[in-house]
Amino acid sequence: MEIAVLVKPVPDAETRLRPDASGQELDPEGVKWVAAGYDESAIEQALLLRESAPGTTVRAFSYGPIARAEEVLRSAIALGCDAATSVEAPPGTPPDGLAVARALGLAVARHPASLVLCGKQAGDDESGIVGPAVAELLGLPDFGVAVNVRWEGGIERLSIQRSVEGGLEGVRVTLPALVSLQQAWNDPRTAKLPNILKSRKAPIERIPVADVAAAIAPSASLLARRVAFRLPPPRTGAKMIEYSSPDDAAQKLVRILREEAKVFP
Amino acid sequence: MSGVVVVLERVPGGIASVCGEAAGAARALAGGGPVVGLLVGPGDSTAATELAVDKVLTADGPEFEHPSTAQLGALAAAAADAAPATTILFPGTARGRDGVGRTAIRWGASAATSVTEVTRDESGSLHVRRPVFGGRATEELELPGPRHVLSLKPHAFPLPPARSPPASSEPLAIPDSPKSSRPVEVTGFTPTAGGKGPELGDASIVVSGGRGLRSPENFGLVEELAESLGAAVGASRAVTDAGWRPGSYQVGQTGRAVSPQLYIALGISGAIQHIVGMVSSRVIVAVNSDPHAPIFQVADYGIVGDALQIVPALTREVRKARGL
Ligand SMILES: Cc1cc2nc3c(=O)[nH]c(=O)nc-3n(C[C@H](O)[C@H](O)[C@H](O)COP(=O)(O)OP(=O)(O)OC[C@H]3O[C@@H](n4cnc5c(N)ncnc54)[C@H](O)[C@@H]3O)c2cc1C
Ligand SMILES: Nc1ncnc2c1ncn2[C@@H]1O[C@H](COP(=O)(O)O)[C@@H](O)[C@H]1O
Numbered sequence: 001m002e003i004a005v006l007v008k009p010v011p012d013a014e015t016r017l018r019p020d021a022s023g024q025e026l027d028p029e030g031v032k033w034v035a036a037g038y039d040e041s042a043i044e045q046a047l048l049l050r051e052s053a054p055g056t057t058v059r060a061f062s063y064g065p066i067a068r069a070e071e072v073l074r075s076a077i078a079l080g081c082d083a084a085t086s087v088e089a090p091p092g093t094p095p096d097g098l099a100v101a102r103a104l105g106l107a108v109a110r111h112p113a114s115l116v117l118c119g120k121q122a123g124d125d126e127s128g129i130v131g132p133a134v135a136e137l138l139g140l141p142d143f144g145v146a147v148n149v150r151w152e153g154g155i156e157r158l159s160i161q162r163s164v165e166g167g168l169e170g171v172r173v174t175l176p177a178l179v180s181l182q183q184a185w186n187d188p189r190t191a192k193l194p195n196i197l198k199s200r201k202a203p204i205e206r207i208p209v210a211d212v213a214a215a216i217a218p219s220a221s222l223l224a225r226r227v228a229f230r231l232p233p234p235r236t237g238a239k240m241i242e243y244s245s246p247d248d249a250a251q252k253l254v255r256i257l258r259e260e261a262k263v264f265p
Numbered sequence: 266m267s268g269v270v271v272v273l274e275r276v277p278g279g280i281a282s283v284c285g286e287a288a289g290a291a292r293a294l295a296g297g298g299p300v301v302g303l304l305v306g307p308g309d310s311t312a313a314t315e316l317a318v319d320k321v322l323t324a325d326g327p328e329f330e331h332p333s334t335a336q337l338g339a340l341a342a343a344a345a346d347a348a349p350a351t352t353i354l355f356p357g358t359a360r361g362r363d364g365v366g367r368t369a370i371r372w373g374a375s376a377a378t379s380v381t382e383v384t385r386d387e388s389g390s391l392h393v394r395r396p397v398f399g400g401r402a403t404e405e406l407e408l409p410g411p412r413h414v415l416s417l418k419p420h421a422f423p424l425p426p427a428r429s430p431p432a433s434s435e436p437l438a439i440p441d442s443p444k445s446s447r448p449v450e451v452t453g454f455t456p457t458a459g460g461k462g463p464e465l466g467d468a469s470i471v472v473s474g475g476r477g478l479r480s481p482e483n484f485g486l487v488e489e490l491a492e493s494l495g496a497a498v499g500a501s502r503a504v505t506d507a508g509w510r511p512g513s514y515q516v517g518q519t520g521r522a523v524s525p526q527l528y529i530a531l532g533i534s535g536a537i538q539h540i541v542g543m544v545s546s547r548v549i550v551a552v553n554s555d556p557h558a559p560i561f562q563v564a565d566y567g568i569v570g571d572a573l574q575i576v577p578a579l580t581r582e583v584r585k586a587r588g589l
Contacts (some may be wrong), residue, residue, distance in 0.1 A: 128365070141447060142334050144334070166452055168455045173450070224377060230403050248580070253568065253579065257527065261566070263547065265587065
């Protein structure tokens with residue numbers, strides 16, 4: 001039984017966002033690249049499933065500039081993944097989910113897995129395009145916004161809970177399939193120091209960049225080009241409402257919401 | 266002419282409100298071409314035909330009651346070919362958004378999700394704007410034509426008035442489905458605990474309370490104000506961690522991200538982990554007893570005062586203003 005986990009390198013939460021000189025990209029200066037938050041849930045879920053299905057191996061895949069991809073793959077190995085494959089982004093490829101999906105689709109197809117796990121959306125572009133696109137390329141059904149994934153009577157089927165509008169939907173899934181994770185119910189584990197040290201020397205398979213470029217080619221004319229990366233104008237602080245009593249404050253606020261902000265229902 | 270297909274999602278008692286918004290946005294994009302709704306699943310189609318669309322195509326077989334992403338993608342592509350249309354809009358719901366990447370691959374289109382602005386240029390490319398990094402930044406993308414698959418960010422586009430007379434509806438010619446297109450095998454559904462009023466992620470107004478409410482009983486004041494406004498109820502993590510309300514209420518980095526028209530924060534300090542979940546709301550109002558609370562930095566309007574007094578007064582005033 002093979003489980004594939006897709007792990008995207010994203011700037012860590014402390015990153016001070018600012019555009020680079022071109023105004024088109026995030027300035028990468030000083031950025032620490034870490035696994036996207038929901039991808040940590042996906043890793044955790046893969047490791048939990050492995051614990052209850054002996055003989056299962058978990059392989060992590062990451063696409064991007066090679067140093068970034070291999071940094072997050074090492075953290076995935078430190079957490080307990082058995083193997084890792086880095087998929088080098090051909091230089092100059094636009095940061096589009098369809099390109100990423102084709103590249104990852106190629107890599108996963110070389111290690112056929114019964115279950116592909118990924119994040120619902122990555123904390124940087126928050127697109128949610130890559131998972132379902134990979135599923136389409138691999139001919140797998142996909143199930144989104146899962147918060148809990150369990151084996152159901154053996155390793156052919158899963159029962160998952162999905163956090164959809166209005167509540168939790170229970171779904172039965174026959175493998176092979178792709179499942180994208182929202183927040184996992186269990187907090188993801190943290191890596192132990194000896195495992196972090198060991199992961200630095202762990203082998204990482206590399207997919208040759210020429211193969212990657214060929215896999216992306218069918219989507220080449222469809223890729224989105226980013227023309228601007230902007231920060232919102234700084235909020236200048238609230239307009240404070242002066243009032244003489246709670247009722248006065250309430251009347252003033254309702255008038256403002258109605259006449260000035262025009263958001264009163 | 267560049268028609269648009271709007272994929273419609275059924276919710277109990279009608280069609281998700283974000284589909285109505287998408288129909289309005291589609292009109293501007295279609296440039297005189299048809300705007301066609303695609304209604305998937307068995308059931309009544311009246312609500313769909315009252316949206317601002319020219320026609321509704323239906324796929325109402327029992328095999329589409331719980332459509333998989335692959336089924337939705339195949340049906341959307343077939344509807345676009347029938348319309349004819351060069352753009353497919355999926356609703357900005359969890360299930361809708363999953364359709365975007367899949368359909369773009371299948372139909373040979375460029376793709377973007379959570380779009381807040383969209384225009385078409387002479388070459389047929391779309392120019393879109395969308396939030397990234399939890400609303401802390403935005404990006405502008407050029408999506409090459411001729412085909413596009415998008416989802417829109419909820420509430421970024423106005424809801425057009427209902428259509429009368431209703432649009433006509435007819436069955437879509439169903440394409441052969443690939444093996445990956447089995448329906449989803451749904452085994453159960455548990456509504457979100459305490460789910461009165463609209464759903465947090467879909468509401469155009471959210472009223473949230475924090476530790477400043479002082480007790481789980483007082484948190485009822487937040488819920489009363491929300492009810493008077495027809496709003497969803499949210500909470501800070503201090504509230505959900507303390508068990509005053511379930512975790513499904515939590516707004517923020519480790520909870521839900523919301524971007525309503527109006528967000529009202531009551532007794533919430535404005536920690537960064539809370540801010541990232543609500544900062545992209547259009548108008549933000551804060552009530553806090555501490556004039557230096559960080560929430561006032563991101564709010565548009567602030568009231569310094571005791572929430573336990575201000576909130577009931579506000580509820581009374583809202584009820585009066587709305588004739589409730
Ligand atoms: C990894 C991590 C993730 C987190 N994720 C989230 C998240 O997703 N969402 C989230 O909300 N938090 C999150 N937090 C917690 C966050 O840091 C704050 O602790 C939390 O948001 C504080 O909640 P609060 O504002 O209700 O409470 P407090 O910080 O205690 O603030 C209470 C506020 O109420 C005001 N107040 C007191 N009495 C009154 C009164 N009578 N009337 C009016 N105002 C009054 C006070 O002035 C104060 O500003 C996270 C923290 C970490 C470390
Ligand atoms: N560069 C990447 N490498 C590996 N996995 C990725 C990459 N980009 C996206 N993914 C996976 O697809 C999910 C959705 O990403 P996105 O479409 O960017 O929001 C992520 O949570 C990852 O699991």
